[in-house]
Amino acid sequence: MPNACIVRGEIPADEFALYEALSSLPDVEFEVERIVQSGDEAAMPLMWIRNAPADAVEEAFGRDPSVEELELLSAFDDEQLYRMQWVSEVEMVLQMLTNSEATITDAYGTDGRWYLRVLYPDRDSLSKTVRFAEDNGLTFEVRAIRQLEGEPAGRYGLTEAQFEALETALEAGYYEVPRRTDQSDLADRLEISHQALSERLRRATGALVEDALLVGAVETRRDDS
Structure with missing residues (x-):
């Protein structure tokens, strides 16, 4: 199809x-x-x-x-x-x-x-x-x-790693007020460094905002492994 x-x-x-x-x-x-x-x-x-x-x-x-x-x-x-x-x-x-x-x-x-x-x-x-x-x-x-493939990551302009980071953060309560977890805990769950997690969340958020709201923004983005 x-x-x-x-x-x-x-x-x-x-x-x-x-x-x-x-x-x-x-x-x-x-x-x-x-x-x-x-x-x-x-x-x-x-x-x-x-x-x-x-x-x-x-x-x-x-x-x-x-x-x-x-x-x-x-x-x-x-x-x-x-x-x-x-x-x-x-x-x-x-x-x-x-x-x-x-x-x-x-x-x-x-x-x-x-x-x-x-x-x-x-x-x-x-x-x-x-x-x-x-x-x-x-x-x-x-x-x-x-x-537009079936995987959620592809539908929203995210890499698999970015989608996993956002999903884990959401499920762990990172976006709640007050937060129920922090980036150090999330990094441990994902088995990556704190810096890698911070960059992954930032790029993922930027990708979502651009995909949902902006068209005249940055046209290319480096892949996040």
Whole structure:
């Protein structure tokens, strides 16, 4: 049975929607929460905009030809949630959603690049996107591929050693308040040094946070034995 995979990839901003807005707001973070197809030639994202006042964002979007039907849904001190239509520079996105039957779980734009995390039903579907990019003079740089295998570690971007450390720590009460154990005891249980345990827990926590929350973060991580 084919296994789904999660792919981290990059697209240059000048080949993607919101290029004009991204260029005019260089220090602003664009984070897409969801993208769905809207008709045959458009996509509808929900997008968080951070580090810019709402009036500056709306002025920049108003000059961007790839955007229509901008709607402010929520606003906070330094971020806003918008719904909009992407009506140009979305060929790659539509290919992923339709021909490849993929799900774009995250997209993060800043500093001239878009970073995407895409769930593909199998490797063949990913190959369709890669071929589409090559055939149409577009860029989709695949940075990492993670197979969604049955083991819990693989599903969450952890090594087996990292998963074992987290599981042991949780079962021993390390994350309770107050803690029922400490790292010295955990290291003894796992038969590793205190330093090795500390590094393993730190990397495992970072992997979980990145996998669950961040897409524009560090693209590679050294394997933890």
